Amino acid sequence: MVPLGATLGYTISFIAAAIIGLATLYLTTIRRLKRQSPTKLSITQTLKRMLHYGVPLSIDSIISGFLVQFYAFLMAIYCTDAMIGNYQVATQFATLLTFFTIPISTVLFPAFSKINPPEERKLLQTVFTSSVKYTAILLVPATTAVMVLSKPMIGTLFGEKWAHAPFFLTLYVINYLFTIFGNLSLGSLLTGLGKTKIQMKLSLITLIVVVPFSLLLIPAMGIVGLIITSITAGIPSICLGLHWIWKSYKAKADIKSFIKILIDHPLRQRRHS
Numbered sequence: 001m002v003p004l005g006a007t008l009g010y011t012i013s014f015i016a017a018a019i020i021g022l023a024t025l026y027l028t029t030i031r032r033l034k035r036q037s038p039t040k041l042s043i044t045q046t047l048k049r050m051l052h053y054g055v056p057l058s059i060d061s062i063i064s065g066f067l068v069q070f071y072a073f074l075m076a077i078y079c080t081d082a083m084i085g086n087y088q089v090a091t092q093f094a095t096l097l098t099f100f101t102i103p104i105s106t107v108l109f110p111a112f113s114k115i116n117p118p119e120e121r122k123l124l125q126t127v128f129t130s131s132v133k134y135t136a137i138l139l140v141p142a143t144t145a146v147m148v149l150s151k152p153m154i155g156t157l158f159g160e161k162w163a164h165a166p167f168f169l170t171l172y173v174i175n176y177l178f179t180i181f182g183n184l185s186l187g188s189l190l191t192g193l194g195k196t197k198i199q200m201k202l203s204l205i206t207l208i209v210v211v212p213f214s215l216l217l218i219p220a221m222g223i224v225g226l227i228i229t230s231i232t233a234g235i236p237s238i239c240l241g242l243h244w245i246w247k248s249y250k251a252k253a254d255i256k257s258f259i260k261i262l263i264d265h266p267l268r269q270r271r272h273s
Contacts, residue, residue: 002180056200057191063203071226074218079226087223090168093153096146097176100139105188108135117249128189128251132182139184141260143176164223175212178238182253186241189251198244202236202237209233 075084078265108131115124146153151166190199210233217225246252 018233024151031112051159053194053196060196061199063207064086067207068216070210071218071230073105075226078219079222083223085175086162086164087168087226089154089158089162089165091149093146093165094172095170097139097142100142101176101184104135104138104184108185109192110264112189115193119192120240121249124249125251128182128185128245128249129254131185132180132253135184136180138175139179143173143179146170146173167228168223171224172230173230174231175234178234180253181238182242182245183238186225186245187244190241198241202241205237205240206233209236234256 032129066198075087079087111127111131112124117124147170150169154165154169187199190196190202211230213229213233214226217229219225221228241254
């Protein structure tokens, strides 16, 4: 009965959120557009533009969902229940960092979507560089704190029951340190500028790398192999995506400035103390 109640609560909450979201969308946007645009656009033309933008994103989401299930399938075969439990505990604590990543991604998407690259190339470069810098300033210290405090956090709540979870957590959140190179801003920029096909191609590259790495590392190393795969598999697509942004818009992350901020801030604190 308990699983049924949890499932119903989870499903009903999504249905309620969808109803509220659709009602809000209609009242705030669609109704206003109907008043401002009395002439109807061609349905074929509208659908073509929507599909051109949305289908690559759908494929990207399908790939992401497939990878989750693929990892779970391999874990069930090659990892013990105890190791899977430790991994699940680690990933639950890692969700603390999504309190930073999700709001940042939500804010960056409309920021990039309002920029016209051919006419505002300099603005695009500035916004991208600033978004990477200030995102990293928030996320890198938070990630470092999770890594340092992984054992006390898990030990306080669960005691010694999940002995491997702190190490898994420390290894798992390394992914978030790639923020200094601009991986979080990369997706928002591509979707905001309508370059969803590029986003889809980067996801396909990640998929191509993940499959052989998973089949090699997970049977040999278990959960550690899975985490290493998840960290390394995304590096080629990140590098190619950032290279494409530099080649197309001359925008890049200012890593030197970020490192200087990280070094100067503790020094200033010591001087004041």
